[in-house]
Amino acid sequence: MRELALIVAVLAAFLCAPWLTDSGVVLNFLIMVLFATLLGQAWNILGGYGGQFSFGHAAFFGTGAYAMAVLQTVFAVNPWLALPLAILCGVLVALVIGVLSFRYGLRGSYFALVTLAFAEVLRILANTFDFTGAGVGLQLPLREAAGNMQFADKTGYLYLVLSFVAFGLMLSWWLRHSRYGAWLSAVRDNEASALALGIDALRVKLAAIMLSAALMAAAGAFYLQYFHYIDPHIAYGPAISIEALVGAIVGGLGSVFGPLLGALVLHLLGEATRNLMGDLPGISLVVYGVVLVLIVMFIPRGLSGLFGRRA
Amino acid sequence: MKSQVPSRRQFVAQTAALTMAAGFPLIGRAQVKAIKIGVLHPVTGALAFSGSQCRIGAQLAIDDINAAGGIKSLGGAKLEALLGDAQSKPEVGAAEVEKMNEAGVSAIVGAYASAICLATTQAAAKYNIPHVVDVGVADSIVERGLKNTFRFGPGYTTAAHVAMNNLHILNKLAGNVAKSVMIIHEESLFGTGTAQLLARDLPALGFEVKEVVKHANPTRDFNNIVLRMKAVNPDIVIPANYYNEYALLVRTMQQQKFRPKAIYSVLGGAASSFKFLNEFPDAAKDIIDCNHWFNPKDKRALALRKRVEAMKVFFTYEVFCTYTATMLLADAIERARSARREDIVAALAASSFANHFMPYGATRFVNGQNQGAQPLMTQVQGGDIKVIFPKEYKEAEPVFPLPRA
Numbered sequence: 214m215r216e217l218a219l220i221v222a223v224l225a226a227f228l229c230a231p232w233l234t235d236s237g238v239v240l241n242f243l244i245m246v247l248f249a250t251l252l253g254q255a256w257n258i259l260g261g262y263g264g265q266f267s268f269g270h271a272a273f274f275g276t277g278a279y280a281m282a283v284l285q286t287v288f289a290v291n292p293w294l295a296l297p298l299a300i301l302c303g304v305l306v307a308l309v310i311g312v313l314s315f316r317y318g319l320r321g322s323y324f325a326l327v328t329l330a331f332a333e334v335l336r337i338l339a340n341t342f343d344f345t346g347a348g349v350g351l352q353l354p355l356r357e358a359a360g361n362m363q364f365a366d367k368t369g370y371l372y373l374v375l376s377f378v379a380f381g382l383m384l385s386w387w388l389r390h391s392r393y394g395a396w397l398s399a400v401r402d403n404e405a406s407a408l409a410l411g412i413d414a415l416r417v418k419l420a421a422i423m424l425s426a427a428l429m430a431a432a433g434a435f436y437l438q439y440f441h442y443i444d445p446h447i448a449y450g451p452a453i454s455i456e457a458l459v460g461a462i463v464g465g466l467g468s469v470f471g472p473l474l475g476a477l478v479l480h481l482l483g484e485a486t487r488n489l490m491g492d493l494p495g496i497s498l499v500v501y502g503v504v505l506v507l508i509v510m511f512i513p514r515g516l517s518g519l520f521g522r523r524a
Numbered sequence: 525m526k527s528q529v530p531s532r533r534q535f536v537a538q539t540a541a542l543t544m545a546a547g548f549p550l551i552g553r554a555q556v557k558a559i560k561i562g563v564l565h566p567v568t569g570a571l572a573f574s575g576s577q578c579r580i581g582a583q584l585a586i587d588d589i590n591a592a593g594g595i596k597s598l599g600g601a602k603l604e605a606l607l608g609d610a611q612s613k614p615e616v617g618a619a620e621v622e623k624m625n626e627a628g629v630s631a632i633v634g635a636y637a638s639a640i641c642l643a644t645t646q647a648a649a650k651y652n653i654p655h656v657v658d659v660g661v662a663d664s665i666v667e668r669g670l671k672n673t674f675r676f677g678p679g680y681t682t683a684a685h686v687a688m689n690n691l692h693i694l695n696k697l698a699g700n701v702a703k704s705v706m707i708i709h710e711e712s713l714f715g716t717g718t719a720q721l722l723a724r725d726l727p728a729l730g731f732e733v734k735e736v737v738k739h740a741n742p743t744r745d746f747n748n749i750v751l752r753m754k755a756v757n758p759d760i761v762i763p764a765n766y767y768n769e770y771a772l773l774v775r776t777m778q779q780q781k782f783r784p785k786a787i788y789s790v791l792g793g794a795a796s797s798f799k800f801l802n803e804f805p806d807a808a809k810d811i812i813d814c815n816h817w818f819n820p821k822d823k824r825a826l827a828l829r830k831r832v833e834a835m836k837v838f839f840t841y842e843v844f845c846t847y848t849a850t851m852l853l854a855d856a857i858e859r860a861r862s863a864r865r866e867d868i869v870a871a872l873a874a875s876s877f878a879n880h881f882m883p884y885g886a887t888r889f890v891n892g893q894n895q896g897a898q899p900l901m902t903q904v905q906g907g908d909i910k911v912i913f914p915k916e917y918k919e920a921e922p923v924f925p926l927p928r929a
Contacts, residue, residue: 237625
């Protein structure tokens with residue numbers, strides 16, 4: 214119950230943010246933290262709870278973003294209707310990747326490499342087909358209205374991404390306390406033993422990758438609505454996959470608040486180094502990298518590990 | 525004996541006089557408060573070289589404006605650069621705009637790459653911050669109806685059309701020796717958009733487009749593409765890519781001894797770059813490019829080139845494009861007689877800025893695009909980059925087709 218109360222408190226704090234400040238910088242910072250949290254939460258379901266390390270989560274992110282863009286620009290679907298369809302597309306891609314890789318027993322570094330390869334294949338396909346705009350990408354026409362999921366101020370975007378993160382937090386909490394979550398942890402800790410106990414490891418892992426993809430596709434759809442533009446490199450490039458896994462690892466694998474903590478600390482660190490290092494280009498990234506290495510070296514259980522049992 | 529101690533009345537009068545005398549310069553300084561300009565480029569990440577070059581151009585322009593007495597219509601107000609790094613990512617560019625807005629910038633110059641410009645112009649539009657685009661060539665940047673966005677230079681549609689028309693004329697003058705082309709382009713917005721236009725329109729001008737090859741950024745090996753090129757054997761190779769890939773492609777062609785009738789670039793990343801010319805003079809020889817270029821007969825451009833080279837910096841298009849874009853902005857502030865954003869937007873929209881060294885004439889903006897903006901055709905000849913087209917800027921006769929090695 215303490216965890217649930219904490220989830221409510223965190224969400225309430227973000228919910229109140231627009232009343233406390235109207236600073237575009239602060240609100241944009243919070244939006245980007247929540248966006249990174251969502252990426253981390255998605256990765257954490259499969260990588261943290263399920264132990265299946267993926268290097269290609271951009272495959273789901275990009276599919277969500279592209280599906281959202283194509284549905285709006287080609288088929289003139291309202292974005293509120295397009296959103297569940299975009300998430301569904303991400304889930305279907307996850308199902309295909311999951312069946313192909315888990316069915317054939319890929320795990321560890323082999324699974325990581327296969328997911329990376331799938332993301333690359335999708336990037337090349339998006340770069341090739343006309344309906345995805347090929348290398349030019351797709352751009353949303355500017356039509357500012359809540360009905361078009363294009364908000365006049367940042368509060369609307371903050372609440373949109375916050376609702377996804379709230380779902381992610383509840384999902385993580387459920388994984389910690391449900392029977393399915395226990396199965397997933399069992400598969401992560403020892404798949405052979407889990408099989409011996411009668412757990413259908415394939416189905417458990419498939420469900421995990423699909424849940425993970427749903428959050429990732431939602432993040433892709435949000436990115437499109439916020440920046441109104443997507444291209445193959447942004448959608449399926451390695452940067453998104455790395456951001457997802459770094460946030461989750463720094464925050465703490467398999468924890469409810471880990472991705473949020475990781476995203477918050479990494480963004481604060483990024484901002485601090487950029488502001489402290491002034492106008493010397495690149496130095497901030499060096500400092501960021503060094504601090505990141507130190508965190509991973511000295512806090513191997515992640516930041517949430519500092520607060521005791523997987524917070 | 526009269527006392528030397530001033531009376532109370534005298535003391536008050538003297539103090540008031542002193543205070544006023546001391547305060548006047550402060551009042552004077554307040555009148556010429558510095559005008560903050562956001563200088564936003566990708567100075568780290570994949571586009572760091574180009575972004576840094578842009579930043580140098582903007583800083584030089586700001587130094588020149590301040591040295592010449594600042595904005596005279598505002599009592600000599602100095603321009604103050606507020607530097608931003610987009611880290612080669614659109615979302616970081618948009619976040620930098622937020623910071624610049626809160627820092628109170630009057631306008632923004634940037635942001636080099638098309639994808640970043642799309643994000644930054646849109647973010648700036650929310651606060652009606654005037655945004656002068658220095659390089660970004662994607663047409664969509666000025667086609668979204670954003671009232672705050674102004675592009676001084678040409679977009680890729682203009683560049684591609686100028687390049688195609690000039691190629692047609694060159695070929696005709698040479699007796700239609702070239703009949704086929706092969707297009708090699710990078711995969712993002714600029715390369716793909718340019719290639720699509722070329723592939724669509726070149727057949728109407730009598731050129732068979734034998735193959736269009738797209739490559740990733742970065743690509744570290746062009747051997748297979750050049751082998752394919754040898755098999756296809758086009759008369760003309762048209763590259764449209766960024767510096768590193770361009771340089772590597774041309775060097776690989778040189779290594780594999782493939783010499784078409786011309787290497788004819790459209791906005792080629794290295795084709796009209798003094799950096800490339802300096803590093804690979806043999807590979808650069810005879811390359812024709814349709815690109816952003818200055819009026820070679822304008823002494824101001826030549827003087828700036830000398831200054832930049834004295835700083836041990838290459839005088840690349842990024843430097844002079846951002847330099848002149850910043851000058852355009854300063855001119856608008858001068859005309860606006862105000863540092864308020866809406867006044868600068870109005871001044872830019874009505875701008876007729878002619879005191880520059882680009883071959884554009886006086887500016888005239890329609891939907892944010894400068895109508896006179898045009899690229900020039902250059903060719904590497906005699907260890908230098910010479911303008912070969914159009915005739916009012918011409919420095920040398922074009923060498924086309926290239927003599928067989």
